[in-house]
Every structure is written in structure tokens, then in C-alpha cells.
Amino acid sequence: QSALTQPPSASGSPGQSVTISCTGASSDVGGYNFVSWYQQHPGKAPRLMIYEVTKRPSGVPDRFSGSKSGNTASLTVSGLQAEDEAKYFCSSYAGSNNFVVFGGGTKLTVL
Amino acid sequence: EVPLVESGGGLVKPGGSLRLSCAASGFTFSHAWMSWVRQAPGKGLEYVGHIKSKNDGGTTDYAAPVKGRFTISRDDSKNTLYLQMNSLKTDDTAVYYCSRNYRTYYFDYWGQGTLVAVSS
Numbered sequence: 550q551s552a553l554t555q556p557p558s559a560s561g562s563p564g565q566s567v568t569i570s571c572t573g574a575s576s577d578v579g580g581y582n583f584v585s586w587y588q589q590h591p592g593k594a595p596r597l598m599i600y601e602v603t604k605r606p607s608g609v610p611d612r613f614s615g616s617k618s619g620n621t622a623s624l625t626v627s628g629l630q631a632e633d634e635a636k637y638f639c640s641s642y643a644g645s646n647n648f649v650v651f652g653g654g655t656k657l658t659v660l
Numbered sequence: 661e662v663p664l665v666e667s668g669g670g671l672v673k674p675g676g677s678l679r680l681s682c683a684a685s686g687f688t689f690s691h692a693w694m695s696w697v698r699q700a701p702g703k704g705l706e707y708v709g710h711i712k713s714k715n716d717g718g719t720t721d722y723a724a725p726v727k728g729r730f731t732i733s734r735d736d737s738k739n740t741l742y743l744q745m746n747s748l749k750t751d752d753t754a755v756y757y758c759s760r761n762y763r764t765y766y767f768d769y770w771g772q773g774t775l776v777a778v779s780s
Contacts, residue, residue, distance in 0.1 A: 585766035587705070594757060594773055595705065600766040638705050640766070648721060648764045649695075649707040 552577065552650035553639055560658040561629045569655045571622040571639030577650050579620035583642035586615060586624045589654075590635045598637075599624060626657070634659045663687060664758045669774030676748050676778070682741040682758030682771055690714065690736040695761045696743050698754035699773070708732075708756070710764055711741070725751070748778045 554572040561567040571578065571586075578584055584602045587595035597606050599615035602622065612627045622641070626633055639652040663686040672678050682694070693716070696708040709722035711732045720732045731744040741758055756776055760769040 583765040587767070594770040595767070596770070597766060597768050600762075600768070606768060640705070642765050648710070648723075651705040651707065653704040 552643070552647075553641060553652035555637075555639060555652040555655045557653070558656045558658065560660055561626075562660045563629050563631065565629050566625060566627045567629060567657060568623050568625045569637055569639075569657065571624070571641075571652050573620050573622075573641055573650065575620060577641040577643040577647075578617065578622050580644070581642045582617070584615065584617055584622040585640045586613075587638045587640065588633075588635045589638065595638065629659050631659050633657060663769050664760070664771035666756065666758050666771045666774040669756065669776045671777045671779065672748055673780055674748060674750055674778055677744070677746045678748065678776060680743040680745070680756055680758075680774055680776070682743075684739045684741065684758075684760075687760070687769070689734075689739040692760045693763055694732075694734060694741045695759045695764070695767060696730075696732060696741075697757045697759055697767065697770075698752075698776075699757070700751075700754040703754075706754070708743070710761060745776070748776075750778050752776060753778045 586599040589595045602617045636654045638654045643650045665683045668680040695710040711720045729747045733742045755773040757773045758771040759767040761767045
């Protein structure tokens with residue numbers, strides 16, 4: 550069982566917006582502004598999409614945005630495109646004992 | 661160009677050992693904190709451990725399931741990261757990814773992964 554809880558699936562039509570949640574605890578998501586999100590296409594390596602809750606690495610479209618409220622972080626994908634169909638994992642720093650925890654992943658389907 | 665390339669995966673019996681390598685390029689490896697993250701078939705990502713840069717002490721830390729069995733090391737002269745895995749269990753079956761991390765806060769470069777299968 551993953552430390553962070555994500556819905557197993559999400560979907561939306563092209564052009565729509567979808568938000569994926571990631572729920573943790575005060576010891577990880579709620580305690581640090583070090584939530585990150587990763588996109589993984591089948592058979593491929595994960596790709597960093599969001600770091601430090603809201604920041605986007607160079608090359609990531611601004612359709613991807615992140616936020617956090619309390620112990621829950623969220624990834625919003627606006628203007629859905631076919632290539633956004635992938636699995637998305639959240640992650641959070643969890644202190645100097647556990648270091649990093651991941652969510653179980655959310656399969657995003659573009660209808 | 662993929663900056664991280666893992667190798668060394670394969671099939672091993674329970675109780676056996678395996679050493680994975682990760683060749684880095686395109687960034688200053690010696691300055692980087694590096695990690696191993698694994699993904700069991702059909703499952704989510706799981707942090708395995710990390711090694712700090714030598715400038716930051718070069719120390720290692722591990723997730724509880726692998727502590728005492730796995731060892732992470734680095735050779736900065738060869739731009740290579742290693743994962744020595746001993747006393748392997750069937751639960752260790754996974755794709756193992758090498759990743760550059762920023763102080764364990766996030767992982768910005770990932771390799772393509774190497775499959776380790778532990779089975780009798």
C-alpha cells in the first residue's frame with residue numbers, strides 16, 4: 550500500500566481540464582512544500598512534471614499546474630491533449646527518516 | 661540524449677546477489693545526489709535509497725525494506741552509480757531506475773530502467 554493516496558483513474562475529453570489529487574499526512578505532504586509529480590507512459594521512464602508543489606521544469610507545458618492545501622496536493626492538466634494520456638505519480642519529501650514517499654499512481658485517459 | 665543508462669539487471673534466485681550500474685552523462689555527476697527508485701510489475705514507484713555528493717559528505721540512506729541488504733556507491737571518476745543487492749527476495753522483483761535527485765526533494769533525471777527478477 551502506497552504512503553500517498555491517489556485515485557486509480559481519471560479521464561477527460563480533449564480540451565477539458567482534469568485534476569488529480571494526492572493525499573498524504575502532516576508528516577509528508579502537509580509538512581513540506583516538496584511535492585512533485587511524474588508522468589509515465591507505458592514502458593517508459595518517469596518524467597518530472599511539477600516540483601516544489603507548483604514549479605514546472607523547463608520543457609513542461611504550462612497546461613500542467615500544481616497546488617496544495619493541507620495534506621492534499623493536486624495536479625491539474627488543462628486543455629487536455631491525446632499525448633497527456635499516461636500514468637501520473639505524486640511524491641513528497643517525508644523528512645530525514647523516510648525521505649521520499651510516492652503515490653500509487655493515477656491512470657489519466659483522454660477520451 | 662538520455663543522461664542516465666542502467667545496466668546489470670537479470671534473473672536471480674532468492675538469496676542471490678546482483679550489482680546494477682548507472683552511467684551518467686551530460687551533467688556534473690560528482691556534484692549530484694543520486695538515487696535508486698524501483699517499480700514492481702504493475703505497481704507504483706518505491707524509493708530505494710540515495711547517495712549524497714562527496715561535497716555533501718557522500719553518505720547513503722535506504723528505505724526500510726532494503727536496509728542492510730542493499731548498498732549504493734558511486735565512482736565519480738567514471739561518472740557511474742552502483743546498487744549492490746544482496747540476500748534478494750522475490751519482493752525485490754522490479755524495474756530499477758537510476759535517478760538524479762535534488763536533496764531527495766524531487767527526481768529530475770531518470771534512466772530507462774533495468775529489470776531485476778528474483779525467482780527460483
